[in-house]
Amino acid sequence: MNQTQNKTMNQSQKLMVFVLTMSLYGLATLFTELIPKFQVGIVEFSVEYFLFIPLVLAMLFDPLSAALGAATGELVFSEIMLGQFGGLGEAEKFITVTLGVYLAGRLVRDPRNTRMVGIAAILGTGAQLLMGTIVDICKVQFAVEDFEAVAGLPESVFATEGFAFLNDLLFSGILFCLLPTLYLVPKLYGKIEPLLGMSPRTPETAAPALSAKTLAGCAVAFVCAVAAELLATSGLELIDWEASWAESGTAVAVGMIAAAVLALAVLMVMKKKAEAK
Amino acid sequence: MMQKLSENILDKFSMDFLRSQVLKNAYGNNDTVIAARDPRVLLAWYLFFGLVPWFVQDMTFLLGCFVLVMITTLLARVAGLVLLLFGVGVFSQTGYLLLVTWLFGGDASAIMPLLILTLKVATISLASVTVFSGLDPDRLANGLMWYGCPERLSFSISYAYRILPMLMEEFQNVLLSYRLRGNPPAHDTFAGKVRYLAYQVKIIMYAFYPLMLNTAKRSRTTVEALEIRGYRYAATNKEVRRIKLAGLRLTWDDGIFAALSLLWVAATLLLGTLV
Numbered sequence: 001m002n003q004t005q006n007k008t009m010n011q012s013q014k015l016m017v018f019v020l021t022m023s024l025y026g027l028a029t030l031f032t033e034l035i036p037k038f039q040v041g042i043v044e045f046s047v048e049y050f051l052f053i054p055l056v057l058a059m060l061f062d063p064l065s066a067a068l069g070a071a072t073g074e075l076v077f078s079e080i081m082l083g084q085f086g087g088l089g090e091a092e093k094f095i096t097v098t099l100g101v102y103l104a105g106r107l108v109r110d111p112r113n114t115r116m117v118g119i120a121a122i123l124g125t126g127a128q129l130l131m132g133t134i135v136d137i138c139k140v141q142f143a144v145e146d147f148e149a150v151a152g153l154p155e156s157v158f159a160t161e162g163f164a165f166l167n168d169l170l171f172s173g174i175l176f177c178l179l180p181t182l183y184l185v186p187k188l189y190g191k192i193e194p195l196l197g198m199s200p201r202t203p204e205t206a207a208p209a210l211s212a213k214t215l216a217g218c219a220v221a222f223v224c225a226v227a228a229e230l231l232a233t234s235g236l237e238l239i240d241w242e243a244s245w246a247e248s249g250t251a252v253a254v255g256m257i258a259a260a261v262l263a264l265a266v267l268m269v270m271k272k273k274a275e276a277k
Numbered sequence: 278m279m280q281k282l283s284e285n286i287l288d289k290f291s292m293d294f295l296r297s298q299v300l301k302n303a304y305g306n307n308d309t310v311i312a313a314r315d316p317r318v319l320l321a322w323y324l325f326f327g328l329v330p331w332f333v334q335d336m337t338f339l340l341g342c343f344v345l346v347m348i349t350t351l352l353a354r355v356a357g358l359v360l361l362l363f364g365v366g367v368f369s370q371t372g373y374l375l376l377v378t379w380l381f382g383g384d385a386s387a388i389m390p391l392l393i394l395t396l397k398v399a400t401i402s403l404a405s406v407t408v409f410s411g412l413d414p415d416r417l418a419n420g421l422m423w424y425g426c427p428e429r430l431s432f433s434i435s436y437a438y439r440i441l442p443m444l445m446e447e448f449q450n451v452l453l454s455y456r457l458r459g460n461p462p463a464h465d466t467f468a469g470k471v472r473y474l475a476y477q478v479k480i481i482m483y484a485f486y487p488l489m490l491n492t493a494k495r496s497r498t499t500v501e502a503l504e505i506r507g508y509r510y511a512a513t514n515k516e517v518r519r520i521k522l523a524g525l526r527l528t529w530d531d532g533i534f535a536a537l538s539l540l541w542v543a544a545t546l547l548l549g550t551l552v
Contacts, residue, residue, distance in 0.1 A: 019499055076437045267532040270532075
């Protein structure tokens, strides 16, 4: 038995963690997509997500595999499977979930230390939510034309986003991330690791503490997320391009129609010929 | 009457309904016009209708795109649940914002930009519904792989569709066994109802403990089965990739589909310049 229980994880064990996190978190996000949100006045109580699943697994296993698995699971199960894929904008969610889970997983060196687990769980959730809020505010500011000109819109965006952040952190964060993590980590510790053929994480085998380099890498990834999101929503240069091109628009459009009709006719004829053979 | 209605709705949203909808969405509509298209063509098509509407402010063009993607969604015969989610999603993204804008003293001037935003969001969502729900998951995964997406992603898509019904069944079984053994609080009074809800949520959380252990075993089996077939080696091997993608064929119908879409877009552009 000792030979299979290596101190560090090998590649196929990382793949196991990836598959495990992906399927579990995917299942959970599928539910949250379907559970109705109920509103009391302006306060929105939503089961935002079951982030505790990847958090627990990131604390027990390899943080990076668990984080990537969680983000992929969310992308595949709740976005692609339900046809809610938002294109480039999904990059933002992918990166923020990965970062939040990864950070929390790296913070915990000994899963038996309950206080550290709690701190890491709430920090990871908070980081993910905060990044999401920043991106959301930027998004609306760039997406709506004449943002400042629309009466009441700027204040309402800041108010709703700020409020949503606090609400999510205090409601979903504590109820659905902190408490389940505190319940599951000690319970699973030492039980789930042998199922994947490895030994439990201890301070000696844990990855080295977070270095400045890792944090810098995370910051760069976050900037990429914001950039992707803004590119998906603003695209200033493309608007310019479109404007100059629309001046001689009628001629171009007529040309395009002619080309399309011609292509269509040729393809139809070719198809007929191919079928006749 | 009210009770009957809520019972009816709850009935609809049972676990089995969910499972059948997901399966129907994945494998149930393989004979539609959209499902027969080459995944590469559809992905390129999606790239256009998923990105371009964000950058265009022209109302005619946006409306034209919206009508086109609506037609393709109807052609793809997407499952009802997905369409419902689409409706709720569009409303919660922009309709909610509109309500709050009114609350903060905005007037009718707030409607126009938000209407354009809604139209954009709806167009993009419907385009993705067409492509990602209309296509068979394996074909979708192959198409993504052809465009150079990581092997992990296309593996995840194929795997997800396969594993989801099993996971749901298992989750349901765990929940049922908790319910059999549990003693839920009485829920006649309001306080009791709150306690009951809290109890239900707690059960769902607890249910993830056995589910995690079971899934851990299952994912180990999966990965070991993959390793035996040389998965990690195959994922990076060019020859394997070529064999895998050999099934993709462009047909004349794909060309006609692309040309028709182009014709439609060009026509709306012309209309936009004339108006």
